[in-house]
Amino acid sequence: MERLYLKTAPLGQKTTDDIYAGLNRRVNSGERGVCPVDITTVFLRLCQSQSCGKCAPCRIGLGRIVELLEKILAGNGKLEDLELILTTASAVSDSADCAIGFEAADMVLGGIEVYRKDFEAHVNQGSCIASNQAVRCIWNCPAHVDVPGYIALCGQGRYEDAIRLIRKDNPLPSTCSLICESPCEKFCRRGIIDNTVNIRAIKRAVIDRVGKIPPDECAPKTGKKIAAVGGGPAGLTAAYYLSRMGHEVTIYEKRKFLGGMLRYAIPLYRLPDRFLDADINAILATGVKSVMQTEIGKDIPFDELREKYDVVLVTIGAQGGKALDIPGGDCEGVLLAGKLLSDIIDNSPPDLKGKNVVVIGGGNVAMDAARTSIRLGARSVRCLYRRRMEDMTALPEEIEGAVAEGVEMVMLRAPLRVESSGGKVEALVVQPQIMGEYKAGRPSPRKANLPQERIECDVVIVAIGQSIESEHFSKCGIPIHYDKIRTHLSCAIPEMTGVFAGGDCIFGPATVIRAIEAGKVCAANIDNYLGFSHQIDSGVKIPPPSHKQQYMCGRVTSMEREALVRKNDFALIELPITDEEMLQECSRCLRCDHRGLGALKDGRSFRW
Ligand SMILES: Cc1cc2nc3c(=O)[nH]c(=O)nc-3n(C[C@H](O)[C@H](O)[C@H](O)COP(=O)(O)OP(=O)(O)OC[C@H]3O[C@@H](n4cnc5c(N)ncnc54)[C@H](O)[C@@H]3O)c2cc1C
Ligand code: SF4
Ligand code: SF4
Numbered sequence: 001m002e003r004l005y006l007k008t009a010p011l012g013q014k015t016t017d018d019i020y021a022g023l024n025r026r027v028n029s030g031e032r033g034v035c036p037v038d039i040t041t042v043f044l045r046l047c048q049s050q051s052c053g054k055c056a057p058c059r060i061g062l063g064r065i066v067e068l069l070e071k072i073l074a075g076n077g078k079l080e081d082l083e084l085i086l087t088t089a090s091a092v093s094d095s096a097d098c099a100i101g102f103e104a105a106d107m108v109l110g111g112i113e114v115y116r117k118d119f120e121a122h123v124n125q126g127s128c129i130a131s132n133q134a135v136r137c138i139w140n141c142p143a144h145v146d147v148p149g150y151i152a153l154c155g156q157g158r159y160e161d162a163i164r165l166i167r168k169d170n171p172l173p174s175t176c177s178l179i180c181e182s183p184c185e186k187f188c189r190r191g192i193i194d195n196t197v198n199i200r201a202i203k204r205a206v207i208d209r210v211g212k213i214p215p216d217e218c219a220p221k222t223g224k225k226i227a228a229v230g231g232g233p234a235g236l237t238a239a240y241y242l243s244r245m246g247h248e249v250t251i252y253e254k255r256k257f258l259g260g261m262l263r264y265a266i267p268l269y270r271l272p273d274r275f276l277d278a279d280i281n282a283i284l285a286t287g288v289k290s291v292m293q294t295e296i297g298k299d300i301p302f303d304e305l306r307e308k309y310d311v312v313l314v315t316i317g318a319q320g321g322k323a324l325d326i327p328g329g330d331c332e333g334v335l336l337a338g339k340l341l342s343d344i345i346d347n348s349p350p351d352l353k354g355k356n357v358v359v360i361g362g363g364n365v366a367m368d369a370a371r372t373s374i375r376l377g378a379r380s381v382r383c384l385y386r387r388r389m390e391d392m393t394a395l396p397e398e399i400e401g402a403v404a405e406g407v408e409m410v411m412l413r414a415p416l417r418v419e420s421s422g423g424k425v426e427a428l429v430v431q432p433q434i435m436g437e438y439k440a441g442r443p444s445p446r447k448a449n450l451p452q453e454r455i456e457c458d459v460v461i462v463a464i465g466q467s468i469e470s471e472h473f474s475k476c477g478i479p480i481h482y483d484k485i486r487t488h489l490s491c492a493i494p495e496m497t498g499v500f501a502g503g504d505c506i507f508g509p510a511t512v513i514r515a516i517e518a519g520k521v522c523a524a525n526i527d528n529y530l531g532f533s534h535q536i537d538s539g540v541k542i543p544p545p546s547h548k549q550q551y552m553c554g555r556v557t558s559m560e561r562e563a564l565v566r567k568n569d570f571a572l573i574e575l576p577i578t579d580e581e582m583l584q585e586c587s588r589c590l591r592c593d594h595r596g597l598g599a600l601k602d603g604r605s606f607r608w
Contacts, residue, residue: 022192029136029191035128036115040108041069047104058101061092065108072119075126082119086112135592137199141184142517143170144608147199148593149542154202155586159210161540166203167216168538169608170516171240172233172279175262177204178574179271180513181395189592195555197589204558204574205582207275215285219246224530227252227309229296232260233512234503235315236283237519238526243286245527245534251288252305254295256346260317261504262512264342265365267372268570297472311498311526314478314485315519318504320467324360324460328418333425337361337369337463344372350459353377358428358455359407360384360415361463362392367399369461370407374567381407382455386414386433386445401573404563412445416452418460427456466509484508491522492529500526524608537607545591553588556581 023046044066053059065088068081085108092105112119121129137147146165153162166173180200188196224247228235231253239249257263259276284290296302296316305312321336323329335350337359343349357378359370362385373381383402385392388411392399403409413430420426430453433445468483478493478501479486485501486494493499502518504510527534559575560566566573577585 025194026192029187029189029196036111036118037069037073037122037128040111041066041073043107044069044104047100050100052100055095055097055101057092057096058098058104061088061096062101062104064088065092065105072122075122077123079120079123082112082123136187136189137184137197137592140186141169142513143520145169145184146542146593147184148589148591149540150206151197151199151202151586151589152543152545152591153540154206155583155589156543159206160213161538162206163210163213164216165538165540165542166206167282168536169520170513171237171283172262172276172512172516173203174207174275174278175233175271176200176513176516177207178275178572179262179266181511183513189590190588193550193590194552198556198558198585201556201558201577202582202585205577205585207278208576213282215282216244218244218286219534221248222246222530222532224248224310225250225308226311226313226526227305228313228315229302229305230260230315230317230503230505231255231258231290232315232317232503232515233262234317234505234515234519234522235260235313236280236288237516238313238315238500238502238522239288239519240283240286241520241523241536242526243283243288244536245523245532247527247530249288250309251290252294252296252300253290253292254298256293258290258292260515261319264345265338265368267341267344267368267375269371269375269566269573270368272572302473302476302478306498310530311500313522313526314473314493314499314501314505315503315515315522316469316473316505317515318466318468318509320469321462322465322467324415324418324462324464326415326417328420328425329462331418331420331425332423333420333458334418334460334462337365337461338466340369340461341365341372344376349376351376352459354379355458356456357381357459357461358384358457359461359463360428361465362387362394363463363465364394364398365466366463367394367402367407369463371402371405371567373459373461374405374407375570378459382410382457383407384410384413384415384428384430384455386412387443388412388435391442401560401563405567406563410455412448413453414445414447415460419454425458425460427454428460429454466504468505468508470505489521490525491518492525498529500529520608535607542593545594548587550590553584555588556585 044062048062051058065085068085071077072081089105089108093102096102118129138144150162150165163173182200185196185199190197226242226247226249228239228251231251235251239251242249258280262276321338340350352373355378357373359366366383370381370383389409412433414433416429416431418425418428432448432450434448435443436446470480470483470485474480485505487501487506491500491502493501500522502522503515507514556577558577560573
């Protein structure tokens with residue numbers, strides 16, 4: 001008789017796995033506006049089904065919490081029940097044998113801490129106060145672009161209307177079609193069926209197909225004058241909407257060209273000038289003026305702008321690079337990533353030909369610096385990070401792209417000192433690290449019990465963060481916290497009437513779409529401050545949804561030029577999607593503006 005058998009999947013296991021996969025997709029698509037009491041109860045029931053039942057806290061404790069939650073959901077709960085849930089969950093958290101028990105209890109404790117008002121509303125009024133009906137993609141785009149609307153227009157070949165609709169909320173559609181990190185896709189409801197819609201690729205498809213669009217109409221002149229300090233995406237966005245509202249806007253920009261980091265930091269292989277120029281030209285076509293190569297604080301004092309203009313808007317970004325504070329961090333051959341990237345645009349790239357380069361940092365800026373070094377002819381490029389690959393803040397596709405182009409990732413190494421000979425970089429000495437305890441929600445590295453290592457190199461590029469050059473503005477009385485400008489959520493500066501600020505200079509280094517969000521908020525509130533209430537409307541009629549049957553269908557992914565070819569030039573990496581791919585991707589959108597949560601108010605704001 002046989003002693004051992006090969007394992008085969010138990011009958012029904014595939015079905016259970018499918019349920020888990022479906023559950024995963026559903027949870028990842030995390031519907032907004034769902035009752036937190038209901039979702040906590042459902043989650044606990046799932047945890048109960050995973051419990052082995054050997055330890056009493058998990059078996060009995062979780063069951064008791066579910067009973068109490070169901071009582072509250074049924075409208076029969078009392079405030080004492082809520083307290084009993086907290087006491088029981090604390091006991092389970094302290095005494096359950098394994099993560100199935102204590103993690104479940106911790107979720108309950110965390111949920112009640114954050115959503116206490118909703119739990120109490122169930123007890124006091126028998127109903128929930130969590131009633132956010134937003135469409136996920138619209139809500140998660142910081143500028144609240146009408147995603148289902150423009151996808152529907154694109155699907156019908158109405159590209160000009162699609163651009164007009166996007167511009168209602170985002171005046172940089174061309175730029176965003178290439179480099180927006182697309183937070184709108186994160187919880188796209190299509191993920192419940194198969195995978196999220198490739199929203200950014202559809203935007204790119206529209207841009208590639210649209211012809212010349214006549215300039216946007218502006219409201220009658222108001223006679224009000226606004227100065228914007230800084231011509232990056234935040235300043236450009238505010239200027240565009242204020243100009244459309246009839247105000248006269250002048251941008252003061254210290255560089256030769258408008259665009260901020262989009263022009264001077266993001267490499268051309270990700271964002272060619274023609275995409276950015278298309279957006280900037282459309283903004284200038286509304287009548288926005290610009291005074292170039294003029295630095296506020298050096299060429300013109302900030303206070304002079306306040307005297308001349310009705311409103312001054314500060315959108316100076318996070319233009320400074322954080323230096324490497326270690327011995328030898330200032331010797332020849334140590335470069336700041338931001339400066340390296342902008343020197344290329346200013347036609348004075350550093351000579352990296354045949355050199356061994358080490359880039360320090362794990363974010364997108366580090367990836368841009370590393371991939372640019374490859375293109376400048378470096379012999380080897382290593383990217384050094386003190387955590388693990390999965391902890392890097394750079395987008396996964398950026399890391400993959402860098403590796404494919406020949407960048408070597410050196411993980412769990414912290415820089416100690418730069419060694420030099422004759423004042424020039426010779427090596428970077430590093431300390432191996434080990435991942436340790438969680439701090440601020442992520443595991444943090446600490447010194448490993450291993451000897452220091454010496455990495456021979458000719459150039460060290462520092463990409464460890466950006467700083468805000470806000471000293472002059474601080475001296476003029478603008479409140480600063482560390483180096484960030486402090487504003488209300490309306491972007492108005494406390495106790496400084498007629499002064500607003502937005503973008504990276506208030507958030508710290510962020511993203512283009514957050515800068516656009518800030519520009520839009522500034523424009524709306526400046527308009528109100530000036531005593532107006534103009535509305536921005538696209539005037540575009542959005543097609544009704546079709547009634548197609550939805551089958552599982554793979555997400556279209558944009559292709560890239562071959563790594564071996566693209567690493568030799570600065571031409572755009574991303575290839576456009578085909579007509580067939582575009583139409584298929586458009587058809588995957590579920591039109592949540594008409595179905596499910598969000599359908600209540602047609603799921604959109606036609607104007608703001
Ligand atoms: C290398 C790199 C890559 C990035 N990649 C991406 C990406 O792929 N996707 C993404 O979403 N985001 C990316 N970002 C972030 C994005 O570029 C920024 O978040 C965004 O540009 C911030 O916009 P802003 O208008 O606030 O500031 P900025 O773009 O920094 O613009 C500020 C402008 O103000 C001007 N200025 C500053 N001080 C003065 C003064 N005193 N007087 C006059 N003018 C002044 C500057 O010259 C500049 O033009 C990247 C950033 C970097 C550094
Ligand atoms: S701008 Fe960015 S976040 Fe907004 S809809 Fe477009 S891709 Fe999504
Ligand atoms: S399916 Fe369409 S409307 Fe729904 S969240 Fe995704 S992109 Fe938005």
